Amino acid sequence: MLDLRQLAALSAVIEEGSFERAAARLHITQSAISQRIKQLEERLGEVLLVRTTPVQATVAGQRVLKHFRQVDLLEQELMNELSRCDERGMTRVSIGVNADSLETWFPDALAPLLQTQPLLLDLKVDDQDATQQLLKDGEVLGCITSIPRALPGCICVPLGVMLYRCLASPAYLQRYFPHGVEADGFRQAPVAEFSAKDQLQNRYLQDFFGIGAHDYSRHRIPSSHAFCDLIVRGLACGMVPDQQGRPLLERGRVREMTPGRHLAVPLYWHVWNLSSQLARQLTDALVREAKRQLDPFDQHPVLIHP
Numbered sequence: 001m002l003d004l005r006q007l008a009a010l011s012a013v014i015e016e017g018s019f020e021r022a023a024a025r026l027h028i029t030q031s032a033i034s035q036r037i038k039q040l041e042e043r044l045g046e047v048l049l050v051r052t053t054p055v056q057a058t059v060a061g062q063r064v065l066k067h068f069r070q071v072d073l074l075e076q077e078l079m080n081e082l083s084r085c086d087e088r089g090m091t092r093v094s095i096g097v098n099a100d101s102l103e104t105w106f107p108d109a110l111a112p113l114l115q116t117q118p119l120l121l122d123l124k125v126d127d128q129d130a131t132q133q134l135l136k137d138g139e140v141l142g143c144i145t146s147i148p149r150a151l152p153g154c155i156c157v158p159l160g161v162m163l164y165r166c167l168a169s170p171a172y173l174q175r176y177f178p179h180g181v182e183a184d185g186f187r188q189a190p191v192a193e194f195s196a197k198d199q200l201q202n203r204y205l206q207d208f209f210g211i212g213a214h215d216y217s218r219h220r221i222p223s224s225h226a227f228c229d230l231i232v233r234g235l236a237c238g239m240v241p242d243q244q245g246r247p248l249l250e251r252g253r254v255r256e257m258t259p260g261r262h263l264a265v266p267l268y269w270h271v272w273n274l275s276s277q278l279a280r281q282l283t284d285a286l287v288r289e290a291k292r293q294l295d296p297f298d299q300h301p302v303l304i305h306p
Contacts (some may be wrong), residue, residue, distance in 0.1 A: 006040035007068040017054030066138020094122040096131035096143030103224035104243035109289030127197035142271035159267040160294025167254040168237035183209040192238035200239040264300035
């Protein structure tokens, strides 16, 4: 059996990015941290850390970290059950989530749970096509992703569909598309994208206008709120989920560039397959709110998968 103190030292160094901050977090000396990790590496016969700035985990280190977080979660739940009188105990839960969900329905899903349970969130934001890698690396307990295939040791729970429409302000349309929305206009008009991993704009322009990924100009805006704000200001067009776009459409702030042409992105909850009460509570909370705010799968026969 692996030494939990050594595993905790490894986790602290990876999360803090340095031996010094890890030592302060665990209230031990930096020498003790180094010794514990050295002993763990000798026990496993693997190098677990790359001593860079910040310190990073090797592939083996990521696998060990994933194991520790699973064990630590089960241990915290056991301690909470056995020591209910200790109300100061807090459980930290790491979740991978896409920015659009975080901006819209996700907080509503977890609010009731956070109001009744001693939980601290550690949210890691990435594109819905990329959050599963966080789970694979052991960085999160669960993730919201558009990928329907479950990883080994995990379960996949369908949540619902987020519908994305290409929106633009009236001023933007008048400036770049005075004679209607056609392919040539997109070769001059700036488009907004969330990050280099964001493929929604590429899919939309390729599917409906035959425009390649390198044939249009783009702003890169890694903020869901600022992304929409840029569109409202007439500085770009972009793919916006209905949960954010509907109020803007109703107030006339933006228009749908090509009515009837949209992209349906499915969302799934992937979580470790553990006998964990917390994992079950998270799953129940997400499924319940997704049913209220997301479209059902049967409304959208054509889905956008990575």
